[in-house]
Amino acid sequence: MFRTFLIASLTLFPLTGTATELAVGLQSTFSQIEIQDPANEDKELAVMTSDYQLFPTVSLISDPYYFSDDTNFGVQFQVDWSYFKADQQALKNSASSVDLGTSIKAYAITAVPVVFYQFNRHAAKDWNIKLGAGLGMGYLDLTGNYRITNTEAESGEIRKVNKNGLGMAINIYLEGNVGNHMLLLYNFSPILSDQTNDFQEHNVVVAYKYRFSLDHLWSAE
Numbered sequence: 001m002f003r004t005f006l007i008a009s010l011t012l013f014p015l016t017g018t019a020t021e022l023a024v025g026l027q028s029t030f031s032q033i034e035i036q037d038p039a040n041e042d043k044e045l046a047v048m049t050s051d052y053q054l055f056p057t058v059s060l061i062s063d064p065y066y067f068s069d070d071t072n073f074g075v076q077f078q079v080d081w082s083y084f085k086a087d088q089q090a091l092k093n094s095a096s097s098v099d100l101g102t103s104i105k106a107y108a109i110t111a112v113p114v115v116f117y118q119f120n121r122h123a124a125k126d127w128n129i130k131l132g133a134g135l136g137m138g139y140l141d142l143t144g145n146y147r148i149t150n151t152e153a154e155s156g157e158i159r160k161v162n163k164n165g166l167g168m169a170i171n172i173y174l175e176g177n178v179g180n181h182m183l184l185l186y187n188f189s190p191i192l193s194d195q196t197n198d199f200q201e202h203n204v205v206v207a208y209k210y211r212f213s214l215d216h217l218w219s220a221e
Helices: 002-011
Strands: 020-037 043-049 053-062 073-086 088-090 103-119 128-147 158-178 181-193 198-213
Touching (some): 020 073, 020 103, 020 181, 043 128, 073 198, 103 158, 103 181, 128 181, 128 198, 158 198
Antiparallel strands (some): 020 043, 020 053, 020 198, 043 088, 053 073, 073 103, 128 158, 181 198
């Protein structure tokens, strides 16, 4: 499933525009994973959290398409790879998180069209700001364990997690760029559901990326 999703995502790039960029960098991520029971009206079983952590990140970004020559509204297609780790648990009816000896590691690949508004579009040598949002598909892989803390009947039980699959991906996106340098602040929320659990992951990300043109890979020459 992972290979099929990745190949399908990359195949879309030649269709989205004449230019594509590879962006690599580092991201500081705050993660929260809400684990719910779909058989019991999505009752919350546990919430995994993390402090801000530093991880590598990679993106493929299509050339932006603007809805007209004189508008600042446009859309771009991007495939993002990210890694996350949540190693604390939020306690029920408490604002604090503690280390219960549990952790969940996750990596995600998402394919999302982002509709944006770009400030200072026609001043390419100066800072440009993009504000946008996107809804697409993602592949999410989760491994680790968690302790049930939010239901009294099974409280204290430790459950293993080894799940992967396709799910929905939601992005809220703020990008500042000048030249090949990108600074980003965004909320990335992949969702993975099956018959036993719903995993809703929320990530607040601050990232720096450097862009490389890949135009020659998509050209006919």
